[in-house]
Amino acid sequence: MNKPCTDQLKVSKFFVVPEKLGDIVINLIKIGIVVGLIAFLSLAFQTAFYKPSWRLLGLPEHLRIQNDSVIDNGPTNISHILFGLGGSAQTWHDRSNYSKIWWEPNTTRGFVWLDKKPKISHTELLVPYKISHGWRRFKYLHSASAVRIARIVYESFKLGLPDVRWFVMGDDDTVFFTNNLVTVLRKYDHNQMYYIGGNSESVEQDVLHSYDMAFGGGGIAVSYALAVQLARTMDGCLRRYFYFYGSDQRVWACVNEIGVPLTHEKGFHQLDIRGDPYGLLAAHPMAPLVSLHHIDQLSSLFPNQTQTQSLTKLISAYNLDPARIVQQSICYDHRRKWSISISWGYTVQIYTTMLSAADLQMPLQTFRTWRTSSDGPFTFNTRWMNPDPSKQPAMFFLDNLQMVGSQGSITSYKRFFAKGADKCNKSHVNVQVQRIRVSALKLDPEYWKNVPRRECCQIMEGGSIKGGNMHLRVKKCRPKETTTI
Structure with missing residues (x-):
């Protein structure tokens, strides 16, 4: 037998079917190991270099990245x-x-x-x-x-x-x-x-x-x-x-x-209402103000201004203290028997009667329903708004504002006289108070992470009214402090 035939036999010897069953099993195991090794290396190669088409799976490409x-x-x-x-x-x-x-x-x-x-x-x-x-x-x-x-x-x-x-x-x-x-x-x-x-x-x-x-x-x-x-x-x-x-x-x-x-x-x-949104914003629910819609369908937020001017003014207060905008505070002047409600950055109301906090936190109905312009119902309780200006609260609207240091502010609210208010009794609060200053510390946004509590209001300088000016302060309530008539 010549040499080439001998070499050929040596090369193919691995694949010769042996006579013993044990040898067959051993060879099958060897073949399985080789195939498995090849499959493993192939998978590793594809994982490292191949980019799958996630679109074939119905997912956008950016989902794979995310x-x-x-x-x-x-x-x-x-x-x-x-x-x-x-x-x-x-x-x-x-x-x-x-x-x-x-x-x-x-x-x-x-x-x-x-x-x-x-x-x-x-x-x-x-x-x-x-x-x-x-x-x-x-x-x-x-x-x-x-x-x-x-x-x-x-x-x-x-x-x-x-x-x-x-x-x-x-x-x-x-x-x-x-x-x-x-x-x-x-x-x-x-x-x-x-x-x-x-x-x-x-x-x-x-x-x-x-x-x-x-x-x-x-x-x-x-x-x-x-x-x-x-x-x-x-x-x-x-x-x-x-x-x-x-x-x-x-x-x-x-x-x-x-x-x-x-x-x-x-x-x-959504502001699915018709008319004046004043009552809602003057007694805003205890939550951060996030959005206002339908504003081009409603009366201006501030009297004698366009809606764009009104929103610009509201945003200026918001920029000063975002977490506090239109948040309500309530206090009482017991000597004069006045009830005072502050919607920070928007309006202040003074009532010449003692109203409970439960009443004051209820919006005045200055608006009607969206679809039928009816008196209600709404998804919140409202109070009747007396059409007689003499029996309405004295209303003050934001006039100017300023920062005090890095964490404080003073907002000033100017008296608004509704049509027919000149006929009101001279002893009415309309004449006594012309401007209200409200001082406050900036409200930490973290305030909203916990169960919120309405902040308190304090009448400053003993409640004195000098030159038609009154000074109020919004502050954190003391642990046992309540808003009580």
């Missing part, structure tokens, strides 16, 4: 919020003035979503815009724009912007108080599914739509975890609920299918 990264669980701040404002090319030119009041360039993140390119130059724009896509293919019964706006969270999510924890929807005529919005959202874990907002103030609206629905104009906050689920189901959901009227009702229906309830926050204000 899931592979370390989740930052530090405190939520404004950079973690992505706003999606619902607007249209037709209305944005005028309503963009509202966004100029509260939007902070290079700080606030988000877009106004429009149906087409607006007839407004980029130099006039403060909020960047995006054009909605894909909404025209959906069936609808009432409004195509409602479908488009309902998809804002979905389209915002698809952008895949980094470090987004919350998607906040609102209308283009909504003013947000962003520091307070951060304070509210900071209470919740964005890695859990949260759907946060407020109801309508008018019961007729809640009955027509739902008490469990966050009304969109006042703002809807959706956590990142919930946005992930909505992105997967939104379009199919919109096809099922084509017969709903509004965009917020569609979002609510989709969230409801996921099984997430509404987390109600009292600072979101």
